Amino acid sequence: MGSPAPQPSPSECPLCCGTGWKAVEVPGKAKRVARCDCRNEARAERLLNAARIPSRYEHCTLADFATDFSGAHRSLAAARLAAGRFVEEYPIEKTGLLVIGPVGTGKTHLAVGIIQELVRSKGVPCRFCDYRELLKEIQNSYNPTVQTTELEILRPIFEAEVLVMDELGAVKPSEWVWDTVSHILNSRYNERKTTIITTNFPNLGPGEMQSGRTSHAEASRNAARGETLGDRITERMRSRLHEMCRVVQMDGVDFRQKVQSANFR
Numbered sequence: 722m723g724s725p726a727p728q729p730s731p732s733e734c735p736l737c738c739g740t741g742w743k744a745v746e747v748p749g750k751a752k753r754v755a756r757c758d759c760r761n762e763a764r765a766e767r768l769l770n771a772a773r774i775p776s777r778y779e780h781c782t783l784a785d786f787a788t789d790f791s792g793a794h795r796s797l798a799a800a801r802l803a804a805g806r807f808v809e810e811y812p813i814e815k816t817g818l819l820v821i822g823p824v825g826t827g828k829t830h831l832a833v834g835i836i837q838e839l840v841r842s843k844g845v846p847c848r849f850c851d852y853r854e855l856l857k858e859i860q861n862s863y864n865p866t867v868q869t870t871e872l873e874i875l876r877p878i879f880e881a882e883v884l885v886m887d888e889l890g891a892v893k894p895s896e897w898v899w900d901t902v903s904h905i906l907n908s909r910y911n912e913r914k915t916t917i918i919t920t921n922f923p924n925l926g927p928g929e930m931q932s933g934r935t936s937h938a939e940a941s942r943n944a945a946r947g948e949t950l951g952d953r954i955t956e957r958m959r960s961r962l963h964e965m966c967r968v969v970q971m972d973g974v975d976f977r978q979k980v981q982s983a984n985f986r
């Protein structure tokens with residue numbers, strides 16, 4: 722994470738003179754006080770640090786998620802709209818998002834943009850988690866003599882109010898590591914905590930790619946790999962994710978290629 726933007730020390734704040742509360746005028750009503758901007762900004766910076774967004778995605782916001790460049794796929798505009806609506810409706814609507822599409826279509830950018838916006842506009846504590854890193858952490862923390870270690874380290878992942886799990890299925894864990902992953906996802910589901918998931922694997926069941934159901938645009942693009950989301954995370958978990966999340970499909974080719982070819986014309 723970059724260093725947080727410098728905050729005026731509370732005593733320097735011209736709005737609240739260090740009290741943390743500012744006066745707000747509501748026409749026709751008695752004067753009220755509200756939390757001062759200086760405290761809200763400090764809170765947003767704290768939450769953004771705690772969200773652990775990798776530095777290469779720190780720049781990603783919903784505002785700079787482009788959908789209007791030449792060659793942009795229609796599904797990008799729909800995905801951008803769904804992301805905006807998600808932020809707007811949270812926490813009245815807590816259903817998560819399952820963002821599916823080939824590499825480079827902007828899935829991670831969109832997911833990070835959502836949590837930046839949730840933090841800044843609503844002060845919601847969020848957490849980013851890379852699936853590969855998570856599996857490594859589970860593996861490293863495993864110590865047969867100290868059963869609690871694993872859960873202590875994973876507590877923020879279990880407890881985050883909104884969790885982004887990036888690149889689900891990217892690696893295939895051993896059986897006991899998978900047990901922990903499904904424990905995380907299932908307990909978040911049971912506790913009605915919101916999870917935003919991204920994956921490169923087509924939204925099909927185990928073996929459905931081989932059995933000729935390759936009509937999905939994204940399935941045919943991933944056909945070289947020949948594996949589906951169901952193959953990677955089990956059909957049982959795939960169907961659980963459909964209860965936890967709304968599907969957001971992102972199609973098109975790698976963003977960097979799109980921009981390059983657009984610049985060519």
Ligand SMILES: Nc1ncnc2c1ncn2[C@@H]1O[C@H](COP(=O)(O)OP(=O)(O)O)[C@@H](O)[C@H]1O
Pocket residue numbers: 781785786787788797822823824825826827828829830831976977
């Ligand atoms: N629609 C978009 N507008 C602006 N930048 C984008 C867009 N889509 C992708 N990018 C940028 O392209 C790069 C790849 O996107 P990324 O989100 O990592 O793709 P994915 O997670 O689907 O593989 C990132 O640097 C991202 O910021």
Ligand SMILES: [Mg+2]
Pocket residue numbers: 828829830887888919
């Ligand atoms: Mg990604």
Ligand SMILES: [Zn+2]
Pocket residue numbers: 731734735736737738739740741742757758759760
């Ligand atoms: Zn202030």
